[in-house]
Amino acid sequence: MASTSRGILVLRENNCTSDKFRCKNGRCIPKHWKCDQEKDCSDGSDEDPDVCHPLGCKPNEIMCANGDRCIPKKWQCDTEIDCPDGSDEAACGEVHVCSADEFTCKNSTTDCIPLSWMCDLNQDCFDGSDEAGCSKQT
Numbered sequence: 001m002a003s004t005s006r007g008i009l010v011l012r013e014n015n016c017t018s019d020k021f022r023c024k025n026g027r028c029i030p031k032h033w034k035c036d037q038e039k040d041c042s043d044g045s046d047e048d049p050d051v052c053h054p055l056g057c058k059p060n061e062i063m064c065a066n067g068d069r070c071i072p073k074k075w076q077c078d079t080e081i082d083c084p085d086g087s088d089e090a091a092c093g094e095v096h097v098c099s100a101d102e103f104t105c106k107n108s109t110t111d112c113i114p115l116s117w118m119c120d121l122n123q124d125c126f127d128g129s130d131e132a133g134c135s136k137q138t
């Protein structure tokens, strides 16, 4: 007999329709419940790492943004696109480029400020580099 630890009797459904996911214990749940970070199967099989790619990356791997695959962490930001969507190269602080009308703060390559904020006597960069190279005018 099929039963769950929560004490709810679950009848084994032999025919999960195509829009359903079958838990390992035989229960059918709506497909969109699968991998939604909530255990809907009493045995948690709808959130099983083997079933859900987002949770299935090994500790030394990263997940591509589209959830398509795991790639080794060292492939991230190696300037070669390994994810089909290029997400492994998208979030690389080192190669972050400020646009042409922006100033890149010296100590933080991810900090961009409008060029007009340079030398306005207000420190906008965390390290103050936007005010550092200004000829002093009084």
Ligand SMILES: [Ca+2]
Pocket (backbone or CB within 6 Å): 033, 034, 035, 036, 037, 038, 039, 040, 041, 046, 047
């Ligand atoms: Ca779920």
Ligand SMILES: [Ca+2]
Pocket (backbone or CB within 6 Å): 075, 076, 077, 078, 079, 080, 081, 082, 083, 088, 089
């Ligand atoms: Ca890469």
Ligand SMILES: [Ca+2]
Pocket (backbone or CB within 6 Å): 117, 118, 119, 120, 121, 122, 123, 124, 125, 130, 131
């Ligand atoms: Ca400034």
